[in-house]
Amino acid sequence: MSKFKTFPKGGIHPPDNISSTGDTAIRNASLPTKAVIPMSQHIGAPAKCIVNVGDTIEEEQIIGESAGYVSVPVHSSIPGKVVEIKDIYLSHGKTSQAVVIELGGEFKRMGKTQQAKSWSSLNDDEIIKKISSMGIAGQGGATFPTHVKLILPEGKDCDYLLINAAECEPYLTSDQNLILEKSEEIIEGLKILKKLLTPKKIIFAIENNKMASAKAMSDAVAESDLDVDVEILKVKYPQGAEKNIIKSCTGREVPSGKLPLEIGMVVLNVETVFSIYEALVFDKPLVERIVTISGGAVKSPKTLRVKIGTTYRQLLEECDGLTEEPVKVISGGPMMGFGIFDLDTPVTKGTSGILFLTKKEVKAAQQTSCIACGRCIKACPMGLNPSEMNKLTLNFLFEEAQDMGLLDCMDCGSCAFVCPAHIPLVQSFRMGKNQLRAIMMEKKGANR
Amino acid sequence: MIDMKKMTVSSSPQIHSADSTAKIMWTVVLSLLPAGIWGVFAFGMTALIVILVSITAAVASEALLGLIDKKMTIGDGSAVLTGLLVGYNMPPDLPLFIPALASIFAIVVVKWSFGGLGANWMNPALAGRVFVFFSWTGSMTKWLLPSMNGADAVTGPTPLGSLKSAYFATSLNVSGPIEFLQSEGLPVTYKDLFLGNIPGSIGEISALLLLLGAVFLLFRKIITWHVPVSYIGSFALLIWIFGGLRMGTGLFSGDVLFHTLSGGLMLGALFMATDMATTPLTEKGNIIFGLGCGFLTFLIRIYGSLPEAVSLSIIVMNIFVPVIDRYTKIKGFGKSTVKEANGE
Ligand code: SF4
Ligand code: SF4
Numbered sequence: 001m002s003k004f005k006t007f008p009k010g011g012i013h014p015p016d017n018i019s020s021t022g023d024t025a026i027r028n029a030s031l032p033t034k035a036v037i038p039m040s041q042h043i044g045a046p047a048k049c050i051v052n053v054g055d056t057i058e059e060e061q062i063i064g065e066s067a068g069y070v071s072v073p074v075h076s077s078i079p080g081k082v083v084e085i086k087d088i089y090l091s092h093g094k095t096s097q098a099v100v101i102e103l104g105g106e107f108k109r110m111g112k113t114q115q116a117k118s119w120s121s122l123n124d125d126e127i128i129k130k131i132s133s134m135g136i137a138g139q140g141g142a143t144f145p146t147h148v149k150l151i152l153p154e155g156k157d158c159d160y161l162l163i164n165a166a167e168c169e170p171y172l173t174s175d176q177n178l179i180l181e182k183s184e185e186i187i188e189g190l191k192i193l194k195k196l197l198t199p200k201k202i203i204f205a206i207e208n209n210k211m212a213s214a215k216a217m218s219d220a221v222a223e224s225d226l227d228v229d230v231e232i233l234k235v236k237y238p239q240g241a242e243k244n245i246i247k248s249c250t251g252r253e254v255p256s257g258k259l260p261l262e263i264g265m266v267v268l269n270v271e272t273v274f275s276i277y278e279a280l281v282f283d284k285p286l287v288e289r290i291v292t293i294s295g296g297a298v299k300s301p302k303t304l305r306v307k308i309g310t311t312y313r314q315l316l317e318e319c320d321g322l323t324e325e326p327v328k329v330i331s332g333g334p335m336m337g338f339g340i341f342d343l344d345t346p347v348t349k350g351t352s353g354i355l356f357l358t359k360k361e362v363k364a365a366q367q368t369s370c371i372a373c374g375r376c377i378k379a380c381p382m383g384l385n386p387s388e389m390n391k392l393t394l395n396f397l398f399e400e401a402q403d404m405g406l407l408d409c410m411d412c413g414s415c416a417f418v419c420p421a422h423i424p425l426v427q428s429f430r431m432g433k434n435q436l437r438a439i440m441m442e443k444k445g446a447n448r
Numbered sequence: 449m450i451d452m453k454k455m456t457v458s459s460s461p462q463i464h465s466a467d468s469t470a471k472i473m474w475t476v477v478l479s480l481l482p483a484g485i486w487g488v489f490a491f492g493m494t495a496l497i498v499i500l501v502s503i504t505a506a507v508a509s510e511a512l513l514g515l516i517d518k519k520m521t522i523g524d525g526s527a528v529l530t531g532l533l534v535g536y537n538m539p540p541d542l543p544l545f546i547p548a549l550a551s552i553f554a555i556v557v558v559k560w561s562f563g564g565l566g567a568n569w570m571n572p573a574l575a576g577r578v579f580v581f582f583s584w585t586g587s588m589t590k591w592l593l594p595s596m597n598g599a600d601a602v603t604g605p606t607p608l609g610s611l612k613s614a615y616f617a618t619s620l621n622v623s624g625p626i627e628f629l630q631s632e633g634l635p636v637t638y639k640d641l642f643l644g645n646i647p648g649s650i651g652e653i654s655a656l657l658l659l660l661g662a663v664f665l666l667f668r669k670i671i672t673w674h675v676p677v678s679y680i681g682s683f684a685l686l687i688w689i690f691g692g693l694r695m696g697t698g699l700f701s702g703d704v705l706f707h708t709l710s711g712g713l714m715l716g717a718l719f720m721a722t723d724m725a726t727t728p729l730t731e732k733g734n735i736i737f738g739l740g741c742g743f744l745t746f747l748i749r750i751y752g753s754l755p756e757a758v759s760l761s762i763i764v765m766n767i768f769v770p771v772i773d774r775y776t777k778i779k780g781f782g783k784s785t786v787k788e789a790n791g792e
Contacts, residue, residue: 009781014463170463243781256782322450329455330462339457343450357462364456365468368524371566373472374729383780385729405780413461420467421566427459 004208006234007247010381012414014170014237014335016209017361020301021173021294023212026181028305029291029318033103035078035309036088036346037063040096042137043144044070049097055082059107060285063099072135072145077287077307079105091331091338091345098346101309109284119192119280127196127280134279135286135349140164140240140269141332143350146276149266150196159264161199162249163190163273165206165213166233166240169333172353174290175270177303179206179213182274183220189277191226197266203249204270205231207239237335238412242267244381256408286349293319295355297326306347312354313343326356327364334361335413367422376415376425382408386415386425393432398439401432409433469565472670473525477532479661480719484536486657487650490594491540495650499535501544505551506531513560526565530554533573536651536715537759541603542587550576566725570766574720574759581756589755591647606647607636608711609755615694624695624703641709652715655708662718671722674731678738679717679745684708686746694750713745716758726766733769733776740765 040046047064057063057076064074076099084100119127132147152158163186167175179186190202204221206214214232221228233239233248243254245267252263260267271290278284287308294301299320306315312329316322330337331345332352347354376386384405392401409429416425488496510527514520521527534551554576562568581588593604607629614628622628629636640646644654652658665671684704691702707713721727721741728737744761748754 009778012465014465247781253782256780258782316450325450325454327454327456328458328462329450329452334463335461337460337462339455339462341452341455341457343452355462361463362456363464363466365464366470366523368469368521369563369565369567371469371472371526371724372726372729373724377729377778378731381781383778383783385778387729405783408780408782411460417461417463418465418467420465420469420472422464422468424459426461430459 004232004234005248006236006239007244007381009383010379010414011236011238011244012379012417013235014417016235017170017294018173018176018209021171021292021303022176022210024177024303026177026290026303026305029307029310029315031078031103032307032310032314034083035076035080035101035103035307036098036311036344037074037076037101037309038088038090038096038098038346038348039064039074040090040094041074041143041308041348041350042072043142044068046096047071047074049085049099051082051085051099053082053085056080056105057082057101058105059109060287063101066132070145070148072132072137072147073285075135075285075287076101077309078103079107089342089345090348091340091351093338114282116281117283120195122280124196127192130279131276134275134284136272136275136279137286137349138269139271139275139289139349139352141336141350141352143348146268146272149268150193152197152261156261157264158197158199158261158266159201160250160266161190161193161197161202162246162265162267163202163204163270164240164242164245164267165204165210165217165270166245167210168207168235168237168240169335169337169353170237171294171355172292172333173294173303174292174352176210176213177292178271178274178290179210180216183216184224185277186217186270186273187220187224187226187228188281189273190228192276192280193268193273194226199266202226202228203231204228205233205245205249207235208232209235237414238381238410241381241410241412243410256405289347289349289351291315291347291351292353293355294353295326295330296358296361297322297324297356299323306351308348309346311344311346312340315347315354316343316356322356324358327359327362328355328357330355330357335417336411365422367424370421370423373420375418375420379414379418381412381414382410384409386419386429389432390423390425390428393428393435396435398432398436402436406432406436469526470524473529475668475670476665476719477525477529479664480532480536480651481661483644483651483654483657483661483715484532486644486654487536487540490644490653491592491650492595494592495540497544498538498540498542498547498650499532502535502538502547502551503528503531505548506534506555509552509555513556521565524565527555530559530572530576533651533720534576537573537577537649537712539588539590540592540650542590543584546580546584546587550580552576553579568725569769570763571720571723571726574763578756578759578763581759593647594645594653604647605634606710606755607634607641607706608749610634612753612755615750622695623697624692624701625706626703628695638705638709641706646710648710649712649715652712655714658714658718665722671718672731672734674734675721675727675738675741676717678735679721679741680708680713682739682742683713683717683745686743687750690746691750707749711749711755712758716745716762717741720758721762721765726769728769728772728776730773730776730778733772736772736776737765737769740768
């Protein structure tokens, strides 16, 4: 048997398709001549725009202020002039206000040698404040404002700090590439987090199809004075889902409807740790991120360091365009990412990848009625019965679906991936959960 | 260079496994072909005609119902598969309206009136067979001897059918079924049973080719081992323990090989009791289902007077599927911890 740990229930094995960008170096994408920077780049209240058309902007200047506790500011990724403020569509189909900045003027950081600062004199509050003021939000895809995760409520201890580098979505290699190049910086980031959270143990979790990165991390750990368990997990989707990676590494199950902190866990994505490092050591806000541009239709797939606000169109050009017509353009990974309909969509803090998928990769087929094969049940990592839940939501029986665990569904897509009847299960669960939340809100209101 | 209007924008996941309903159905059809070809080889053209009539009737029924529902579903292959299985469960030589009616009953009554593909709770092909069996029992129990030995279409009983007569004899002095059949002038060897050199329904006689087909489906992950193993396993165990009683040879003397290779057990356990729509959803549920089938088949075959052991057992167990599903639910993630925490 394999010595690698994994979660016991469900999970699937889509082809990982990471070979085209897995071992390549991260390259800097060229600067956008016009950056389109949305105010809504994180979960929670969108930032409040504080610039006007015609304003001259410096590199890394705050253009959107944090609008509440669960919110972070937005900084400009380039210097220049505000030429437009407009509403745009983001990759998930919702609209957001965005500031369009035309490149011009001087960079104060880019191209200059940076002075590292010491963070050890900062107290916890100051560290948290820095993390929030530098606009850091989870870069694994969910983009939850990071500082909120790091403030432990009264009476809660952090037993484990778990760094999620599973990157279980096929095609995506941003984390994997970053670890290869920046393992020492990541260790430094971990030291900051250790001071803040005082965890009993730090676990660094990665899947066993990225052994070079795992080794780079182990080596960096061996050379440092930090105690980190590098945990190599079996390749299985969705290994990187928060609840599943906790189960794989520690055997603990986050109770249904609860957050990881309930059982003493703080889970952070690896690139977020790197951003925390840059924020504390170089005062650098989150204005760029690593993006994998891949898929069968792309001529030269690449992992790029991209300024926030760069359009997908420009990045496609940077990868020498297409070899064949794709059928889908995806923002994020193929399992949970969004299909987009506008190439002028900008990269945001949560954009982990941009994929141009061919017909052969998508494998669409005629939808039929459910043939009761039970494959979805076997695939669901949450132990749910997707087939039955789908029938209930389609009949508007949302509360009955919740009795079967609808709100535990995390949209991972394992069920729909394996369904031979090609039923859009996730679509139905998304709709069901929205309806259910509306019903619950209404009930709460009525009780008051 | 890229026409964004042509891009598909749909809900995640954006990629899919290579399987589809149609692929599954056609693969099962493919896996059944060798056994059917053997049946035609053994019993001649009449067998082929019976199969073709069954398929045609099933597909035509589906097409007609599809016209009414404005939903053409022939392409998914499930009607062809049902028709094929009806044909395989027919004796090789009988009036052709019987297989046609069985197929029509399977598609119209069993499949469509319960909501179509996947929603029927009873295996359509088996239901069709049982329906015509009780209506035209005479024709449904007239068997041809295989023509491999050069003989022309000659009728004769199936090994299992003639064995039943032994159960009602007052005194027997044989060691088991093989010797009994020998004494009746109907010699049969294990090899005949295994290869399919015996009278029987068109598609059920060759255990070898059915097993090969099932291995193919296992390999393609269309069926799992749970039902076949628990079904055949529990049946074999019961036969071994109690099967000898009716032959007067006592406990632990049943002829396991004879019983597993004869009748419709292989076709039933490998292809009918593994039908997705009419079996439980979980692995545990499937094992319970298989055990039930094994027990009932044993009971009906050794103590019942009907030769329909396999069909009836599976149909009866189909009825229990919702109950089995209810008691074999998977525990949701993070649910147990809640309970334990509350229990403290
Ligand atoms: S999308 Fe929801 S129901 Fe489907 S496998 Fe994932 S968690 Fe289970
Ligand atoms: S995988 Fe699809 S066809 Fe199979 S039981 Fe689930 S919903 Fe039905």
